Amino acid sequence: xxxxxxxxxxxxxxxxxxxxxxxxxxxxxxxxxxxxxxxxxxxxxxxxxxxxxxxxxxxxxxxxxxxxxxxxxxxxxxxxxxxxxxxxxxxxxxxxxxxxxxxxxxxxxxxxxxxxxxxxxxxxxxxxxxxxxxxxxxxxxxxxxxxxxxxxxxxxxxxxxxxxxxxxxxxxxxxxxxxxxxxxxxxxxxxxxxxxxxxxxxxxxxxxxxxxxxxxxxxxxxxxxxxxxxxxxxxxxxxxxxxxxxxxxxxxxxxxxxxxxxxxxxxxxxxxxxxxxxxxxxxxxxxxx
Amino acid sequence: xxxxxxxxxxxxxxxxxxxxxxxxxxxxxxxxxxxxxxxxxxxxxxxxxxxxxxxxxxxxxxxxxxxxxxxxxxxxxxxxxxxxxxxxxxxxxxxxxxxxxxxxxxxxxxxxxxxxxxxxxxxxxxxxxxxxxxxxxxxxxxxxxxxxxxxxxxxxxxxxxxxxxxxxxxxxxxxxxxxxxxxxxxxxxxxxxxxxxxxxxxxxxxxxxxxxxxxxxxxxxxxxxxxxxxxxxxxxxxxxxxxxxxxxxxxxxxxxxxxxxxxxxxxxxxxxxxxxxxxxxxxxxxxxxxx
Ligand SMILES: [Fe+2]
Numbered sequence: 001x002x003x004x005x006x007x008x009x010x011x012x013x014x015x016x017x018x019x020x021x022x023x024x025x026x027x028x029x030x031x032x033x034x035x036x037x038x039x040x041x042x043x044x045x046x047x048x049x050x051x052x053x054x055x056x057x058x059x060x061x062x063x064x065x066x067x068x069x070x071x072x073x074x075x076x077x078x079x080x081x082x083x084x085x086x087x088x089x090x091x092x093x094x095x096x097x098x099x100x101x102x103x104x105x106x107x108x109x110x111x112x113x114x115x116x117x118x119x120x121x122x123x124x125x126x127x128x129x130x131x132x133x134x135x136x137x138x139x140x141x142x143x144x145x146x147x148x149x150x151x152x153x154x155x156x157x158x159x160x161x162x163x164x165x166x167x168x169x170x171x172x173x174x175x176x177x178x179x180x181x182x183x184x185x186x187x188x189x190x191x192x193x194x195x196x197x198x199x200x201x202x203x204x205x206x207x208x209x210x211x212x213x214x215x216x217x218x219x220x221x222x223x224x225x226x227x228x229x230x231x232x233x234x235x236x237x238x239x240x241x242x243x244x245x246x247x248x249x250x251x252x253x254x255x256x257x258x259x260x261x262x263x264x265x266x267x268x269x270x271x272x273x274x275x276x277x278x279x280x281x282x283x284x285x286x287x288x289x
Numbered sequence: 290x291x292x293x294x295x296x297x298x299x300x301x302x303x304x305x306x307x308x309x310x311x312x313x314x315x316x317x318x319x320x321x322x323x324x325x326x327x328x329x330x331x332x333x334x335x336x337x338x339x340x341x342x343x344x345x346x347x348x349x350x351x352x353x354x355x356x357x358x359x360x361x362x363x364x365x366x367x368x369x370x371x372x373x374x375x376x377x378x379x380x381x382x383x384x385x386x387x388x389x390x391x392x393x394x395x396x397x398x399x400x401x402x403x404x405x406x407x408x409x410x411x412x413x414x415x416x417x418x419x420x421x422x423x424x425x426x427x428x429x430x431x432x433x434x435x436x437x438x439x440x441x442x443x444x445x446x447x448x449x450x451x452x453x454x455x456x457x458x459x460x461x462x463x464x465x466x467x468x469x470x471x472x473x474x475x476x477x478x479x480x481x482x483x484x485x486x487x488x489x490x491x492x493x494x495x496x497x498x499x500x501x502x503x504x505x506x507x508x509x510x511x512x513x514x515x516x517x518x519x520x521x522x523x524x525x526x527x528x529x530x531x532x533x534x535x536x537x538x539x540x541x542x543x544x545x546x547x548x549x550x551x552x553x554x555x556x557x558x559x560x561x562x563x564x565x566x567x568x569x570x571x572x573x574x575x576x577x578x579x580x
Contacts, residue, residue, distance in 0.1 A: 044405070049404060049407045049410075052443040052444040053443070055446075055516065076404075082298050089403045117399045119363050123302075123359060161344060162342075162343050163296075163343055196355075226357075228349045228351055228354060229350045231358060233358065
């Protein structure tokens with residue numbers, strides 16, 4: 001079993017900022033590598049298919065790796081599912097980790113499929129003692145298999161369950177303590193969930209153990225009208241909105257300097273626009289922490 | 290009573306999977322019994338344990354609307370991925386049919402893979418028995434070709450053949466020389482010239498060509514050069530030669546098998562040079578370089 005002090009691997013220098021690595025930006029990044037920037041790559045995009053692990057994507061990632069630090073971010077670990085961890089998936093993830101040597105690897109505190117099927121969607125868990133035990137056991141198993149600690153991210157939620165016995169922040173914190181893993185705190189997800197489910201996002205931040213927070217995500221969301229009201233959707237298709245920046249400042253006040261990353265997955269803009277968002281995060285971090 | 294107990298995590302996840310993947314939509318799934326003639330009926334039938342009552346009421350948004358957000362995200366993500374990966378089928382059948390085709394596909398072959406680009410691996414088998422293929426009989430082959438392109442795109446990479454190593458092969462060794470074909474190379478044999486459709490992807494006249502497509506034996510080479518996938522029609526002799534090389538026959542045996550197939554001897558040397566240059570042949574095994 002891995003024992004550890006406060007955090008995970010060496011962090012980045014305080015002036016560095018993280019950007020989500022997306023295919024439309026490959027040439028801009030390779031042609032003029034941005035300074036003081038690290039990238040987060042979606043692990044599944046570089047795993048290849050069952051019979052092939054090559055191709056342009058992994059080659060580009062290896063090139064970018066020469067100039068920048070990389071962290072890997074998975075979307076299919078399915079840690080909250082009743083299914084056993086998929087050995088096939090973990091083997092592919094492990095060989096990707098060996099090839100890319102990321103600073104760390106993260107995934108989401110949710111489930112993405114059941115009975116061997118993958119819905120490719122980040123689905124909510126009921127926050128019960130039983131589920132807590134189950135998820136902790138799975139994380140411990142996965143971390144042992146990979147030989148490294150992971151970070152787990154809070155996802156945007158659109159519903160909760162009546163039989164939950166604790167709040168999400170309690171569940172996330174307890175998971176991190178008992179499984180000795182890190183927290184990837186997505187500030188936009190906290191904001192989106194707080195509006196959709198009606199809680200105070202500052203209460204969420206107040207209950208997160210600062211020493212467990214290894215990374216922060218910032219992103220944009222959209223507003224969707226339903227027949228009965230408005231829902232915020234975690235679309236990552238626009239700049240980080242002001243209320244999320246404000247919540248970020250609150251997070252930095254509580255947790256100090258934390259490696260921060262901008263996610264932008266749809267309606268992807270020119271690289272310079274993404275980089276400017278990163279710059280804004282860097283400045284806010286500097287004046288706040 | 291059993292129904293008052295909290296659902297197990299398995300019951301909850303099975304129920305939620307069912308309700309958000311029903312192509313009829315969340316509300317219909319929750320309120321209407323499916324038509325018993327639906328293909329893959331089993332996937333439309335609600336699990337024994339109904340978990341709707343365990344979703345918190347958080348006004349003003351209804352539970353159904355909340356579930357709908359997940360249902361929409363699930364289908365949209367897969368539809369976007371299929372639209373990118375099966376771009377030609379998308380253009381051939383049009384947006385509405387493609388959306389229905391994707392929903393039907395996911396019932397027949399739900400994803401069990403981590404990379405979303407692998408989800409369509411059964412496209413040919415799926416289309417073989419499907420109503421869409423009645424009017425467009427080349428569709429299954431097109432599905433196979435587009436999946437082949439994905440596999441070629443992701444194939445393992447191996448180093449280029451070093452030109453000097455060929456010069457050093459003594460003449461006497463060529464007879465037993467064997468060839469290693471690039472793992473990205475796929476030999477595509479079919480009854481329809483679907484390679485033409487693939488190469489006409491940006492052609493505005495594409496639809497006219499589709500209308501005119503006629504069945505004929507087709508041999509294509511799917512390969513990757515500098516990260517880009519190419520699909521090109523090759524003649525039957527080239528195709529046969531490449532398949533013999535892929536199967537591991539040595540040059541002597543290959544020449545024997547080719548003898549008499551054509552009136553004029555094929556320009557083997559020229560073809561070999563071309564295939565070495567463009568990375569289709571990655572290695573030549575001889576007694577010398579094996580020892
Ligand atoms: Fe995130």
